[in-house]
Amino acid sequence: MACLRLLLGDQLDPEHPWFAAKRDDVMYVLMEMRQETDYVLHHAQKILAIFAAMRRFASQLREAGHRVCYLAIDDPANRQSLPDNLTRLLHQHGASELEYQAPDEWRLDQQLRQYAAQQAIAVRCVDSTHFLTTRDEVARFFGSRGSERWTMEVFYRYMRQRHGVLLEPDGAPMGGRWNFDAENRKPWPGDPPEPPDLRPTHDHSVLWQTIRDAGVASFGDPDAHALRWPLDRAEALQQLDAFIEHGLPDFGDYQDAISAQASRLFHSLLSFALNVKMLSPREVITRAEQAGRQGLAPLASVEGFIRQILGWREYVRGVYWAQMPGYEHNNAFGHTRPLPQWFWTGSTRMACVRTAIGRSLANAHAHHIERLMVIGNFALLAGLDPHAVHQWYLGVYIDAFEWVELPNTVGMSQFADGGLLATKPYISAAAYLHRMGDHCGRCPYRHDQPTGPRACPFNALYWDFLARNADQLSANPRLEMPYRQLARMPASRRNALAQQADALRCNLEAL
Template identity: 45%
Template structure:
């Protein structure tokens, strides 16, 4: 019996279920296909990260003595799609069995069902789609906090017997500090491209020159060895202050104390269990405070597992919802970064340079603007999917659709994450260099987030006023006189129409 073992570009983990039990005569199939590289115009650095990591992983498997059938972009016979390449591989190897690990995206699962493969569970996650569905069954609300607590109990992470470490489940209230001007973030560990990566970079520049983003400076880890070094750097140099400043934003410092390991988790160079274990160990050894370790573990054990479960539970209908009826086209500045709103210019500029922005930049700057402006969820979601190195649909779609845009009507979030310029001013230094002023509500100097916020509430009053968590802003809106409301609406419409 010979087995064809399929490994996708986000499955670069030696313990992957489809790689277990490899025997003599088995073949590992890995494919670089145009269909996946260009179904959205992925950031150039994202393409280099995935393709270089794939090539390095294939070499590691070969050094172990495994037979790897690796289809490169420049193979003249490459047909450009997963399905046709699997068929060609079957013709080449005549396997008696085909195995694959369940993919991360619904559309790929639909393809995979036609390959005649035995589809194995992806054991790299704490929760399987089936276990999440069992947890969700019968619940009126699918809130992440309750899922997270159950995951803590099941995993034993940050637990002291039956109780959470420190006597509480969530230290989020301790993790909202603005960054003082005299606190300097640590330099971050980046990795110089080797010959394999340079070859991929040249290929990406030649074939995908019209894709979003800067190709250089490229500093992502493309091997497990380097990804582990990046993890060690985060735990050692960054985790102790990560909690305090995880919501802060600073001009010219896109990484701050964030882990910047989500791309490695999402392509398989690191696993969720090992990174959570390292964070817990740092707390138990006294190296990092509990609020930092808990805040990080909540992102991985809580949010990451939760959004994956929600994705598989609700797809494909989930992507079609548009609860607020948002239809406006994505503005050009999301691609160029050319806008007088400094917060947006900074975040989009860093995204172009690094294929990265941290979660508050994504949620409360680019996401908040998209929500307030009523941008079409499909266009916003495509943007998020292609611009970030860590973006795969299973994790990008729920975070954007549900958390940032409230397009699911509250399946994921209990309220829209809408905010005025005051929030961005409080959590960043962006406003000091902006032509608009966060303390001015209307007029030429007013921060657009201010009148867009109130216009958003006015436009969506019938849909949102009954939400208990929106009671306070709607009480304030009720006190606003008609003339002021009319001016808010007029200035918001003028601004949005000018986009």
């Protein structure tokens, strides 16, 4: 055997150039490892879906005529670590070469670089060919402009122009604007109805029992008898088709809405398929743009969806590689409180938080406003340790791989990097949650009360957060209005809010 080619669990791309031709002297290697299940506590569905997708990918490679070595989690020969397994397999197969696709997580990139440096045989790293940018492109883009502050919007316009997306023949943006975000902030009134969930259902109870018997720890509902996540490219393409037809037309209007009645609303749920590379960002962007040009979805919906992929997804990856290692330890506000136990159970009386965390535990998924403006908002206002928040987000969400999750959590959600990623903390009092959702009528707390036993905790925590962090935040132009409101408050009200916030933070478990 001349060459072993390593495939990681998020490199399930049958369109990669590696597979264009069959070679008898190449063996593809996939491994289920405790190294990957145990570095953080993961949601059961995340482990199950990735393993099931890996197994199907290996089977499809074999059917296509490729040679495959698959190490299952319960294989007695599995040493449960990447370097140890590679060493054994290289020796076992007498390989003279090792190739791997560039990992997307810094820890794996460093592990493989160090391993390669220790080998006597040739070791080559190739591009995954998945992303629209190189690792360092965002840093080079802003560095070439001498920019002190990085902003996604500037980079997004560059990406639109570079890739010719949503442009008129003269290069102007379609509709005369680059960004239609102001039109995409409507609460959902219940109509149009949430589209049907057309994803396939998989019974992987046998695999789940294997995972449990192997001693892998997890949390959340495995849903092993009815797993709804795509396990190969064909299923991911079907999900993309369903979203373009049923979700995209209304996605823009209600992308920021939250509802106790509908967990998916009009979101695509394509992030898992994208992040394990069953789909390419380019083809998803192209399909959305085609729908817009054919009049199948309004421009505001199409632009808002494309911005998440062409703009934000590529941007946060660039921030990740520019800031690693060490980005995960940022803590601009010095927050140290541990996560309340209800992060693992969903048992809190706050209706919006209970729903968002409950869905996360049940589905390994929550849409971006539930993650950012409900769970993340509360975590920041309550002063939870951002590293602990990061580890929870990395574990609970099926689409969470560190390159995308870490900047979104530490940078955008918790503002723990001091404003490197985001231009302001994404915080709100109860008024925003009441305006954008339908939870407040079912909540024991009152959204319109700032203090008192029935006051929504978001209210006092919000104003106290601003007051406590005025030295860091009051000069931020995007927070000018709330700081003006805070300055006009009587001292007695500010003191009452501070006392209420202190009591809430000391009693988070009871909320």
